[in-house]
Amino acid sequence: MLVSEKNALTIEIEDLTKSFGDQRESLLPILQEIQLKHGHISDFAQQEIARLLDIHPVEVYGVVTFYSFLSTEPKGRLIVRLCQTITCDLAGKEAIANTLEKELQIKFGETTPDKKFTLEYCNCIGMCDQGPAMLINEQVFTKLTPSKVIEILKKFN
Amino acid sequence: MEKTQHTHRAPVSHQPLVVEKGNLGEIGSLVEVEINGIPYKVPIGTTILEACRQNNIHIPTLCYHEDLCLAGVCRICVVEVEGMKVLPTSCTFPITNRIKVRTTSEKVRKARRHILDLLLSEHYGECYSCHRNGNCELQTLAKEYGVDFYRFGHITERRHKVDKSSYSVIRDMDKCILCKRCVRTCIDLQEVGALEATQRGDMTTISTFLDKPLADVICINCGQCINRCPTAALKANDPSDEIWAAIDDPEMHVVIQTAPSPRSGIGEEFGCEPGTSMTYKLNTALRMIGFDAVLDTNFSADLTIMEEGTELLLRLKKLLVEGDSSVKLPQFTSCSPGWIKYIEHFYPDFLDYLSSCKSPQQMFGAVIKTFYAQERNIDPNKIVTVALMPCSAKKFECNRPEMTDSGFKDVDYGLTTREMAQMIREAGLHLPELQNSAFDEPFGDTGSGLIFGATGGVMESALRTAYALVTGRPVPFENLQILPCRGFEGVREASVLLENVLPDWSFLEGVNLKFMIAHGTANAKKVMDALARGELKDIHFVEIMACPGGCIGGGGQPIPTSPEIRQKRAELIYNEAADLEINESFRNPSIKYIYEKFLTEGPCRHLSHKLLHTHYVKRGKYID
Numbered sequence: 001m002l003v004s005e006k007n008a009l010t011i012e013i014e015d016l017t018k019s020f021g022d023q024r025e026s027l028l029p030i031l032q033e034i035q036l037k038h039g040h041i042s043d044f045a046q047q048e049i050a051r052l053l054d055i056h057p058v059e060v061y062g063v064v065t066f067y068s069f070l071s072t073e074p075k076g077r078l079i080v081r082l083c084q085t086i087t088c089d090l091a092g093k094e095a096i097a098n099t100l101e102k103e104l105q106i107k108f109g110e111t112t113p114d115k116k117f118t119l120e121y122c123n124c125i126g127m128c129d130q131g132p133a134m135l136i137n138e139q140v141f142t143k144l145t146p147s148k149v150i151e152i153l154k155k156f157n
Numbered sequence: 158m159e160k161t162q163h164t165h166r167a168p169v170s171h172q173p174l175v176v177e178k179g180n181l182g183e184i185g186s187l188v189e190v191e192i193n194g195i196p197y198k199v200p201i202g203t204t205i206l207e208a209c210r211q212n213n214i215h216i217p218t219l220c221y222h223e224d225l226c227l228a229g230v231c232r233i234c235v236v237e238v239e240g241m242k243v244l245p246t247s248c249t250f251p252i253t254n255r256i257k258v259r260t261t262s263e264k265v266r267k268a269r270r271h272i273l274d275l276l277l278s279e280h281y282g283e284c285y286s287c288h289r290n291g292n293c294e295l296q297t298l299a300k301e302y303g304v305d306f307y308r309f310g311h312i313t314e315r316r317h318k319v320d321k322s323s324y325s326v327i328r329d330m331d332k333c334i335l336c337k338r339c340v341r342t343c344i345d346l347q348e349v350g351a352l353e354a355t356q357r358g359d360m361t362t363i364s365t366f367l368d369k370p371l372a373d374v375i376c377i378n379c380g381q382c383i384n385r386c387p388t389a390a391l392k393a394n395d396p397s398d399e400i401w402a403a404i405d406d407p408e409m410h411v412v413i414q415t416a417p418s419p420r421s422g423i424g425e426e427f428g429c430e431p432g433t434s435m436t437y438k439l440n441t442a443l444r445m446i447g448f449d450a451v452l453d454t455n456f457s458a459d460l461t462i463m464e465e466g467t468e469l470l471l472r473l474k475k476l477l478v479e480g481d482s483s484v485k486l487p488q489f490t491s492c493s494p495g496w497i498k499y500i501e502h503f504y505p506d507f508l509d510y511l512s513s514c515k516s517p518q519q520m521f522g523a524v525i526k527t528f529y530a531q532e533r534n535i536d537p538n539k540i541v542t543v544a545l546m547p548c549s550a551k552k553f554e555c556n557r558p559e560m561t562d563s564g565f566k567d568v569d570y571g572l573t574t575r576e577m578a579q580m581i582r583e584a585g586l587h588l589p590e591l592q593n594s595a596f597d598e599p600f601g602d603t604g605s606g607l608i609f610g611a612t613g614g615v616m617e618s619a620l621r622t623a624y625a626l627v628t629g630r631p632v633p634f635e636n637l638q639i640l641p642c643r644g645f646e647g648v649r650e651a652s653v654l655l656e657n658v659l660p661d662w663s664f665l666e667g668v669n670l671k672f673m674i675a676h677g678t679a680n681a682k683k684v685m686d687a688l689a690r691g692e693l694k695d696i697h698f699v700e701i702m703a704c705p706g707g708c709i710g711g712g713g714q715p716i717p718t719s720p721e722i723r724q725k726r727a728e729l730i731y732n733e734a735a736d737l738e739i740n741e742s743f744r745n746p747s748i749k750y751i752y753e754k755f756l757t758e759g760p761c762r763h764l765s766h767k768l769l770h771t772h773y774v775k776r777g778k779y780i781d
Contacts, residue, residue, distance in 0.1 A: 043367055047779055056350025057780070058366040058374075065355040072367070 001044055010048050012037075017052045024055055027063060031070055040074045068122060076111045076118035078156055080104075081135040085124040091131035092145075099146040100134075103153050117156075191257040205236055205247035205258055214260055217269065217298055219276075219387050220336035221248040223719045224705065226345055231336050232272050233298065236260050244268050270302050278309035280388070281316070281331035287389045288579075292716055294387035295334060317362070322370030324556045325378035325394055325549040325712075330362055333390035339363060339382035346705060348679040349499065351376040363390075366780060374780060375502045377678065379495035379703045380549030380573075380712015393549045393713055396570040397580050403541040403569075404447040411541045412529070413443055414521045416454040417610035418547035418708040419574035421726040425715040426578035427588045432725030434733060437593035444594065446584045448543070452529075453596040457521035458606025458618070459742035460751070461492060464769055465514045465615075466623045466742075467760035469698055470662075477664045485509045487673070487688075487696040490615050492516045494554035495703025495712075497773065499678045504685045505775035513770040517609065518544045518551055519560050521600075522567030523768040528755040532599065537563065543570045545577050547610070547711030550703065562768050573713025600747045605637075607734040611727040612676035612707030613642035613649065616700040620653055620672070622742045627655055627662040637740050643731070645706060645724065647680040648673065650696075672698040677705040 016033055020026040030049055034041050041049075041064050050057040064070045082088075082097055101107060104117050111118040127133035130142035141152055187198045190208055199208045204227075209216050220231035229249035236247045239257035244265060247258075259265060276295065284290050317330035335354065340363060343352045351374055355364040365374040383391045403409045424433035443451045469488050476484040491497060491512045500507060515523070522542050530537040544551060551571035554560065560567050572580075581588055605621055608614035617639045624632040631637055632653065641651035652671040655662075673696055675684045681701045687693055704710045706723035709730065739745055756765045 043780070046366075051778070056344060056353070056366075057778075058350050058353040058355075058364075059344070061364075061366050062353040062355045066357045 001042065006044055009042075009045055013045065013048050013052055022053055024053060027053060027055070027060065031060075031064060031067075035070050038074075039077065040071045043072070046072075068120075074115075076115050078116060078136055079118045079120060081120050081122035081125075082108075083123070083125050083127065083131065083133045084121040085128070087124075087128040088131035088133055093132045095146055096132045096134070096144045096149055099149045100153075103150060188252055189255050190252050191255075193258070193260055199252060201253055202251050205238075205245075205250045205252060206234055208252060209247065209258075209260060216247055216260055217301065218248060219294055219298070219334065220338060222338050222341075222385050224346060224385065225338060225341040228337050228341065231276075231334065233269055233276075235265060235268050235272070237262050237265050270304075271308070273298055273302050273304065274308040276334050277304065277307060278311055280334060281312050281314075287332075288392055288395075289389040289716075293389065320371050321394070322372035323376065323378065323394065324372070324553040326371055326376065326380060326383060327392050327394050328371060329390055329392070330364075331390075332388045333363055334388055335361060335363065336387055337363070338385040338387065339391060342381045342385050346677060346679060347377070347379060347381055347703070348682045349375065349377050349379075352382065369780065375776075375778060377495045377498040377502070377703060378550035378553045378712075379678070381704060383549060383712050384710075384714065384716055384718045386716075393573050393576065394552055395576050396552070396572060397576050400541075400543055400570055400572065400580070403543075408539060409541050410449045410533075410535050410539050411447070411543065412450045412452060412525055413448045413543045413545055413572075414452045414454045414457070414518070414525070415439060415443070415545040416518070416547060416708065417458075417607045417730055418711055418714065418726070419545050419577060421610060421709055421729045422547065422574050422714045423578055424589065425722075426575065429589055430725075431722040432729040433589075434729055435588060436733065437595065438588055438591040440596060441591040441594045442581050442584075442586050442588055445586060445591075446580060450597045452521065452525070452600050453606075454517050454521060454544070455606030455609075456600035456745070456747050457517040457524065458609045458615075459745045459748050460520050460524070460769065461514055461517050462605070462615075462618050462622050462742035463748060463752075463760045464520075464765060465490065465512045466619050466626070468512055468514065469619070470623065470627070470665075471761060473668075473697065474664065477668075487693055487699045488512050490698075490700045491771075492609065492615055493701065493703045493708075494548065494550035496678065496681060496701045498550065498553070498776070499681060499703060500685070501774055501776040502778055503682070504689070505777050507685065507688065508773045508775065510688070511773060513766075513772065515560070515769055515771045516551075516554065517606070518546060518571070519554065519567055519771070520769045522555070522560070523563045524751070524755075526563035526565045526567060527768060528751060529600075531755075537565050540565075541569045542567070543572055544568050545572050545574070547574050547708045547714045548704075549573060549712040551713075559771055562771075574711075575713060575715055578715070599750060605734065605737075605740050605742050606745075607737065608730055610708045610730045611643070612645065612702050613674045613700065614707065614730070615702075616672055616674050616698065617642040618742055619698065619700075620670070621740065623670075624653060624655070625741055626743065627658050627665055629659050630657075631741070636735065638731075638735070642674060643727075645676075645720070645727075647677060648675045648683055650674075670698070671696045672700070674700045676702040676707050676710075678703050 016030045020029045034045055046060045047057045050060045064072055100119055104112055104119055106112055106119055108119050108121055127142050132144045133142045186200050188201045190197050190199055197212055206216055216234050218234045220228045227249050229246040232246055234247045235244035237244055237259040284296055315331050320328040340352050343349050351365055352363050354361055403411050420436040420439055424435045425431055440451045472484050472488055475481045489511045491514050525542050526537040526540055555568035555571045605618040620639055621632050621637055650673045652669050655665045655668045658666050675681050709726040710718055710723040
């Protein structure tokens with residue numbers, strides 16, 4: 001990471017502590033903002049957040065690893081999260097999974113070389129009555145079929 | 158007795174319930190509770206666990222520890238409370254009204270057994286090859302609950318790599334039961350924050366920042382986590398194989414120095430009550446094991462006092478006589494390697510405040526490979542120095558690259574009390590039955606170095622010598638016991654007035670020597686923050702020990718540890734010290750001898766600077 005990038009990140013986090021507060025309880029909103037803007041929370045960002053909230057970096061790391069929507073590694077701009085919970089599974093998740101892998105040419109847990117898509121499983125997103133369901137960033141797609149998936153991916157391309 | 162420390166970091170639900178006058182209710186401060194059909198009266202806010210322990214009712218615990226804030230995560234302490242559907246954890250259940258508790262019902266017994274079976278299903282390994290065999294809280298519980306098969310299976314494959322990166326602490330997460338005692342120790346008790354629970358669900362592990370090896374993150378090596386681990390997930394880096402090899406090699410002259418604290422604790426490893434003296438029996442055991450010389454670290458503790466005391470007086474002289482305002486005061490002690498690494502990481506801009514003296518262990522190492530080798534006419538190349546310490550940070554310290562001023566590695570191995578006890582057992586000896594024997598000359602057992610083991614001891618020794626050097630009179634306290642230095646309060650402050658000083662020290666006439674004592678790095682943090690705010694301008698000398706209670710509560714001491722055990726060890730050290738004839742470092746004949754024969758220029762001069770003083774590294778907090 002370049003020094004200028006680090007400085008910019010520090011200023012960004014300082015601004016966030018100003019708007020959310022510099023107490024322990026401000027940790028999650030700050031992490032969400034950084035995740036939203038940068039797509040991940042870098043090692044340096046975690047340490048800076050810890051410094052500004054006067055907690056230990058390992059505590060920040062513990063929180064980041066706890067939540068699956070926060071990540072320590074950079075990911076694609078669009079994160080495709082397919083629900084892997086039992087109702088979506090019974091509704092035909094496997095076919096959707098195969099279509100996604102085939103169309104994006106990556107496996108689950110991987111990112112496309114152009115850094116556009118990341119493919120992941122997630123747990124229940126509350127769409128059990130409309131499964132199989134998936135999320136692309138914050139948009140929900142339900143009652144998926146392989147052909148519907150191809151249509152959706154086309155729209156994003 | 159030392160108070161349990163809680164920081165603001167603990168969530169409110171984890172902080173101890175404070176009963177204030179307002180919420181006492183009508184029946185006064187006591188509330189009636191029925192446990193197994195028998196009524197007891199306890200203060201409102203007492204947890205069920207505390208109430209049971211006070212009345213000798215046994216409740217098993219794993220995540221509960223007297224030194225730490227409550228967690229309630231292991232669930233082994235569940236009890237039945239009448240009217241409640243679920244079984245609450247007794248450690249986190251404050252009694253606020255009349256309740257009826259059952260600790261022995263079928264429901265409780267079966268729940269505990271199932272919890273235990275679940276813990277065992279994920280606990281890797283077997284007991285024979287485990288270093289905590291015989292002293293493992295999980296093993297004890299398995300026996301207590303008659304575990305004779307693995308109800309939920311048992312993992313047979315390793316899931317984690319053993320982290321052996323650190324010189325001091327080895328982590329084997331396959332043995333971890335996720336009680337989070339280490340996390341609470343590291344964050345709340347020590348304010349270091351090396352460990353935390355990461356991931357979630359069945360993926361949860363205790364890990365370092367970015368899951369890096371322990372050697373690459375900020376860890377002060379204090380080993381307090383080891384002392385509180387109920388299983389063998391954490392252990393010290395054990396050099397006993399190398400030491401056996403050196404002992405078994407007839408060409409090598411193996412010298413061991415023993416610090417005061419291991420002597421006060423090692424008896425516990427052999428079933429003795431805490432506070433049983435083993436000093437002279439230990440000497441016999443060490444000789445029987447095959448060490449060629451057994452030396453007393455008290456000697457180098459006295460040497461530290463001479464050097465550190467002189468350094469303080471020189472700093473004061475610079476300030477008061479030469480008017481040099483760049484002098485860094487207060488001077489901080491540098492005996493505790495955990496504290497040194499703490500300040501290097503967290504307060505790197507304040508390193509100049511530290512005394513430049515090495516710790517007694519390293520001073521002795523340098524003396525053994527120079528003066529001792531010369532006196533005994535032994536090639537220093539053939540000397541192996543072992544240091545028996547209550548400390549895991551000493552292992553890191555002796556491997557610091559700068560600790561080679563004798564031309565060799567000053568101290569080859571740091572050995573903890575627990576590892577020493579293991580070596581003694583391995584040699585087929587039962588320590589409490591052995592005869593007494595003395596230390597080897599020329600560094601006999603005199604002086605005030607003994608009390609270094611307890612928090613405040615370094616300060617007390619330093620004051621005795623400094624006061625006597627400056628005024629020509631002993632310190633104005635009964636039997637030289639400077640009681641304000643003693644005790645277990647986290648941060649203590651006191652002062653001694655210097656009056657009618659000797660002509661050489663006239664600039665100190667009327668100076669009120671003010672000092673502070675802190676133990677546990679959470680308390681060190683308070684002191685350092687005060688220093689950073691500029692609040693310690695009138696303080697002259699600060700003693701800091703990384704471990705709660707000082708060295709007697711060190712990370713290498715026998716397991717378990719508790720405020721009560723530490724108190725007993727400290728009492729033993731003070732009682733033994735009171736029996737010694739000489740209680741001032743500068744009167745120690747060995748000290749006089751070494752300044753006459755070897756360090757002829759005196760304290761803080763050229764040769765002692767080369768051998769006995771060191772420098773520190775600005776480490777900082779950031780990890781790349």
